[in-house]
Amino acid sequence: MSSGPVSGDAPLLDSPQLASFVARGFLRFDEIVPQPLCAEALAEIAGGTRPSSFQAKRGEPAARWPGRPLDEIWPDSVGLAAIVRSPAIAGIIRSLVGPGALYDHHYAHTIQPGQRWSQPWHADAIVDPRTAFDIQLCFFFEDTPRAMGGTMILPGSHLRRVNESDIARYQNFVGQQATVCKAGTLLVCHHGLWHCGQPNLSAAPRTMLKLRLNPSVPQRRLWDARDLDDPGVAAVVAGILASPEPWHGNEARLEVVNRIKLWRHLSGDARFDVDYWLTRLENQKN
Amino acid sequence: MRQQILILCLATPDLGSPVLAWSFYDGTGRATGMAGDSETPPFPSVLAAMKEGWRVIQFPLLMPRPAGHEHETSHLRFEYVLERMVQA
Numbered sequence: 001m002s003s004g005p006v007s008g009d010a011p012l013l014d015s016p017q018l019a020s021f022v023a024r025g026f027l028r029f030d031e032i033v034p035q036p037l038c039a040e041a042l043a044e045i046a047g048g049t050r051p052s053s054f055q056a057k058r059g060e061p062a063a064r065w066p067g068r069p070l071d072e073i074w075p076d077s078v079g080l081a082a083i084v085r086s087p088a089i090a091g092i093i094r095s096l097v098g099p100g101a102l103y104d105h106h107y108a109h110t111i112q113p114g115q116r117w118s119q120p121w122h123a124d125a126i127v128d129p130r131t132a133f134d135i136q137l138c139f140f141f142e143d144t145p146r147a148m149g150g151t152m153i154l155p156g157s158h159l160r161r162v163n164e165s166d167i168a169r170y171q172n173f174v175g176q177q178a179t180v181c182k183a184g185t186l187l188v189c190h191h192g193l194w195h196c197g198q199p200n201l202s203a204a205p206r207t208m209l210k211l212r213l214n215p216s217v218p219q220r221r222l223w224d225a226r227d228l229d230d231p232g233v234a235a236v237v238a239g240i241l242a243s244p245e246p247w248h249g250n251e252a253r254l255e256v257v258n259r260i261k262l263w264r265h266l267s268g269d270a271r272f273d274v275d276y277w278l279t280r281l282e283n284q285k286n
Numbered sequence: 287m288r289q290q291i292l293i294l295c296l297a298t299p300d301l302g303s304p305v306l307a308w309s310f311y312d313g314t315g316r317a318t319g320m321a322g323d324s325e326t327p328p329f330p331s332v333l334a335a336m337k338e339g340w341r342v343i344q345f346p347l348l349m350p351r352p353a354g355h356e357h358e359t360s361h362l363r364f365e366y367v368l369e370r371m372v373q374a
Contacts, residue, residue, distance in 0.1 A: 117320065118321040118322055118323065119321065120320075120321050121321050152321065159359065160359045160360050160361075161358060161359070161360045162360055162361065166361065167361065169293065169309060170295070170307050170309055170362070171307075171308065171309035171319045171320060171321050171323065171324075172307060172308055172321070172322065172323065172324050172325070173307045174304075174306050174307070174327070176322060176325075198321075246306075247306040247307060248306075249296070249297030249303075249304070249362075249364070250297055250298045250363075250364070251363070254357055254358075254359050255359060258357060258358075258359065
């Protein structure tokens with residue numbers, strides 16, 4: 001996926017990319033992390049040299065990290081810190097959660113070789129009624145063929161309100177996607193996206209490192225939204241937001257309505273609509 | 287005899303409408319499914335499964351959406367539970 005104009009030295013996302021995130025709940029960037037940084041990150045994971053707030057014990061410094069600026073938590077410039085500061089990834093983060101993104105937690109999910117069990121479908125954390133969203137950066141630092149998993153996601157599930165493993169009874173969906181990718185690939189996910197770790201039938205461990213970030217500012221036009229002045233781009237955005245996922249069925253139009261609501265929130269355009277769907281409900285004269 | 291359970295989530299309440307999601311739980315212990323283990327539904331619809339001998343044992347209730355929350359989405363609404371009994 002390409003990058004757009006820059007803010008500082010960080011290239012920001014464009015409106016069609018934001019629309020795709022709003023519609024599908026994720027963006028994928030293949031091989032965006034250079035190989036040397038992948039190696040550094042894997043060494044950090046193997047050595048346990050970058051503590052996480054996740055499961056940190058009370059009294060440990062990391063237990064006080066959630067909610068503090070990422071730049072304060074990772075002030076160095078090696079491994080994971082270098083990755084999130086690289087212009088391409090810094091621009092993605094800034095486009096979605098703003099400057100000064102807040103650290104929530106990170107964790108290296110390692111699936112051992114020969115693991116035949118699949119993690120059940122779930123959404124992370126408790127049911128979340130916010131319009132604002134967190135992002136979860138899922139890094140694949142090694143080549144991940146289907147035999148190794150990787151993480152399976154359900155595009156377009158992020159706006160559904162469920163609590164953690166409420167969805168564990170489901171096993172398969174039309175349109176589910178396993179993350180099969182080359183080393184250095186990044187998925188940037190809305191916090192509500194349904195997902196599950198897949199079996200690792202290979203002879204090597206498979207790791208996905210997840211970093212959750214919170215917005216530091218209102219999520220209003222944080223990307224390079226200048227292209228919305230172009231009617232052609234605006235039409236592309238509307239088309240993306242109107243495209244259903246194959247598993248939406250009878251609720252496809254409700255999904256579009258919820259995307260419209262999120263796009264209005266992000267763009268600041270309270271009258272934005274797709275094919276008159278919400279305006280029809282709002283133009284009633286009392 | 288042991289029970290096998292097949293869960294089919296449909297596009298609409300019509301039992302002939304397409305399957306959007308599916309799960310299989312096997313009381314014999316031989317073939318229980320798990321997340322992400324197949325890309326194609328075992329049947330195109332509940333009706334097609336019935337024609338192969340599966341018995342529908344639970345229908346989804348058709349509940350109106352709560353006032354003020356008409357646009358919210360959550361679980362898949364049209365979930366049918368089917369069973370068949372097989373030799374252990």
